[in-house]
Amino acid sequence: MRERPSRSQRPRRSRPFRTYLPRALRRAAPGRSRARPCRAFGVLRMTDPGSSHVRRVRASRLAVLLVSGSLALTACAQDTGSEEGSGGRLTVFAAASLTDVFTDLAERFEAEHPGVEVVLNFAGSSDLALQINSGAPADVFAPADTATMDRVAEGEGLDADWAAEHGDWGVVFATNTLRIAVPPDNPAGVGALSDLADEDRTVALCAQQVPCGAVATEVLDAAGLEVVPDTYEEDVRAVLTKVELGEVDAGLVYATDVMSAEGRVEGIAFPEAAEAANDYPIGVVSGAPESDLAAAWVELVRSPEGTEVLTDAGFTVP
Amino acid sequence: MRPERGSGPSAASTGTRERALRARGGRPPWILVLPALVGVAFLVLPMVGLLVRAPWSTLGGRLLQPQVLSALWLSLSTATVATGLCLLLGVPLAWSLARTDFPGRRLVRALVTVPLVMPPVVGGVALLLALGRNGLLGRYLDAWFGITLPFTPAAVVLAQVFVAMPFLVISVEGALRGADRRYEEAAATLGASRTAVFTRVTLPMVLPGIGAGAVLCWARALGEFGATITFAGNFPGTTQTMPLAVYVAMQRDPEAAIVLSLVLLLVCLAVLATLRERWTNV
Numbered sequence: 001m002r003e004r005p006s007r008s009q010r011p012r013r014s015r016p017f018r019t020y021l022p023r024a025l026r027r028a029a030p031g032r033s034r035a036r037p038c039r040a041f042g043v044l045r046m047t048d049p050g051s052s053h054v055r056r057v058r059a060s061r062l063a064v065l066l067v068s069g070s071l072a073l074t075a076c077a078q079d080t081g082s083e084e085g086s087g088g089r090l091t092v093f094a095a096a097s098l099t100d101v102f103t104d105l106a107e108r109f110e111a112e113h114p115g116v117e118v119v120l121n122f123a124g125s126s127d128l129a130l131q132i133n134s135g136a137p138a139d140v141f142a143p144a145d146t147a148t149m150d151r152v153a154e155g156e157g158l159d160a161d162w163a164a165e166h167g168d169w170g171v172v173f174a175t176n177t178l179r180i181a182v183p184p185d186n187p188a189g190v191g192a193l194s195d196l197a198d199e200d201r202t203v204a205l206c207a208q209q210v211p212c213g214a215v216a217t218e219v220l221d222a223a224g225l226e227v228v229p230d231t232y233e234e235d236v237r238a239v240l241t242k243v244e245l246g247e248v249d250a251g252l253v254y255a256t257d258v259m260s261a262e263g264r265v266e267g268i269a270f271p272e273a274a275e276a277a278n279d280y281p282i283g284v285v286s287g288a289p290e291s292d293l294a295a296a297w298v299e300l301v302r303s304p305e306g307t308e309v310l311t312d313a314g315f316t317v318p
Numbered sequence: 319m320r321p322e323r324g325s326g327p328s329a330a331s332t333g334t335r336e337r338a339l340r341a342r343g344g345r346p347p348w349i350l351v352l353p354a355l356v357g358v359a360f361l362v363l364p365m366v367g368l369l370v371r372a373p374w375s376t377l378g379g380r381l382l383q384p385q386v387l388s389a390l391w392l393s394l395s396t397a398t399v400a401t402g403l404c405l406l407l408g409v410p411l412a413w414s415l416a417r418t419d420f421p422g423r424r425l426v427r428a429l430v431t432v433p434l435v436m437p438p439v440v441g442g443v444a445l446l447l448a449l450g451r452n453g454l455l456g457r458y459l460d461a462w463f464g465i466t467l468p469f470t471p472a473a474v475v476l477a478q479v480f481v482a483m484p485f486l487v488i489s490v491e492g493a494l495r496g497a498d499r500r501y502e503e504a505a506a507t508l509g510a511s512r513t514a515v516f517t518r519v520t521l522p523m524v525l526p527g528i529g530a531g532a533v534l535c536w537a538r539a540l541g542e543f544g545a546t547i548t549f550a551g552n553f554p555g556t557t558q559t560m561p562l563a564v565y566v567a568m569q570r571d572p573e574a575a576i577v578l579s580l581v582l583l584l585v586c587l588a589v590l591a592t593l594r595e596r597w598t599n600v
Binding site: 202204207209210229230231232233234238241242245246247 | 443450452468547548550554557558565566569570571
């Protein structure tokens with residue numbers, strides 16, 4: 001077997017999948033572009049350029065269904081470890097809903113750190129956690145909920161030095177709250193959350209089994225409202241589609257979704273949304289090949305500059 | 319079934335010939351048997367996977383949940399109504415394609431197969447754009463009659479008809495083309511009207527084809543997911559059919575999803591096996 005010179009420089013870490021992979025998958029992909037660590041991700045990311053949630057769902061479904069696919073993903077991610085003379089390669093594993101924000105921030109980061117390449121890997125949070133806990137060399141992990149971060153913190157663990165300063169479970173850098181989405185011009189005159197309980201209005205909610213449905217249930221319970229929707233959609237994008245087409249009078253979606261569908265739906269903020277939200281934690285992963293760059297990335301995300309990008313995308317920054 | 323088999327002497331001769339062939343041919347050739355076995359294994363293996371992973375100990379309790387029963391009932395009833403509608407519209411359509419010559423017939427035949435190649439989710443969006451509250455036709459249904467289709471069982475049926483009808487049309491058209499036209503011509507020369515020829519001669523001749531098409535159509539309607547969840551939405555008891563219930567359960571409780579899939583599979587198999595039995599006995 002051919003000697004691989006870069007292997008000695010790689011961090012020591014269990015890589016269970018690696019040994020089972022054909023050589024073609026093990027080899028580092030040449031000529032990779034910044035935001036696309038490997039071709040497999042490129043394909044996943046291209047499914048729908050306009051909607052982060054569809055991408056997340058597709059990505060997670062694919063990853064769950066295709067074991068070989070997820071092996072390939074892990075392999076690609078593993079090949080993005082540091083290499084000599086490249087000035088450092090920062091690998092960020094992030095929830096699909098952060099695609100726009102982190103792609104923007106990666107450009108700024110590379111401008112601030114010449115010679116550094118930021119490799120972004122977007123997928124469903126739980127798939128990413130699975131990959132990290134299986135030994136994928138992520139420097140930074142930013143899932144869409146704290147429960148998933150907890151799984152990594154308990155599994156692979158967070159970087160000890162970084163955690164000593166910021167906490168063992170990562171830090172929450174953004175929250176995504178719910179908005180009432182209504183078709184343009186709001187034909188049914190929806191103005192408040194309580195309007196959703198009106199039986200004459202057609203309402204779409206996410207199914208309670210998916211995160212946006214869980215948050216919606218929590219918010220409605222806290223508000224003491226009993227809303228019987230006309231449909232429990234399979235994900236937040238489906239709710240958004242029904243609102244866009246004017247098939248429902250209102251739906252509950254994330255603030256970031258309203259922003260991404262600007263012009264096609266109107267968003268109505270409501271005070272009860274503060275009762276429940278999706279927290280986005282971030283942390284430097286234990287054994288990160290580039291732990292200093294990773295810490296700098298987290299700083300950028302939490303800086304005023306990062307805050308601005310996040311709020312522009314519809315996130316709330318705590 | 320070809321009509322000549324029904325007449326006495328030829329049926330008997332067919333039987334003898336088959337027996338003779340079987341005796342002389344000996345074992346079936348491996349070049350056919352091997353791929354056939356691989357094919358069966360490939361189709362059965364995923365089902366075995368389901369059976370192995372099924373949570374047998376809690377199976378009974380999960381099956382009797384009212385949500386499961388209502389989803390199953392909704393699935394069976396909508397698929398059956400959809401098949402009925404497909405027969406009502408699809409058989410005449412297939413007859414027109416096979417027995418008449420009108421301008422644009424090739425185009426129509428190509429259009430009929432569009433739902434086959436269209437991803438069902440796209441089909442659902444297309445149905446929304448046509449029959450939704452703001453759709454091409456839907457807005458007039460709403461304005462003139464106060465009918466809104468999305469989020470009703472009727473929408474489930476329509477979504478199923480949309481994706482399943484091509485299966486019926488193609489099967490029946492194939493059967494019509496394979497049927498011997500001389501019987502129809504003979505009936506016509508004996509003074510039967512075109513309608514009488516269709517109901518008394520054509521229809522009985524292609525009945526097995528119609529049956530096979532209806533089974534395909536029913537099975538496709540029963541498994542319909544994409545167009546249904548997009549066009550009809552997903553609400554337990556109203557529009558949540560079994561495939562939708564399976565999908566939603568998969569998000570949080572994969573074991574429940576497996577149970578639901580098994581139920582759907584077993585019911586399907588039972589119905590199809592019963593139908594098959596009846597046909598071969600006819």
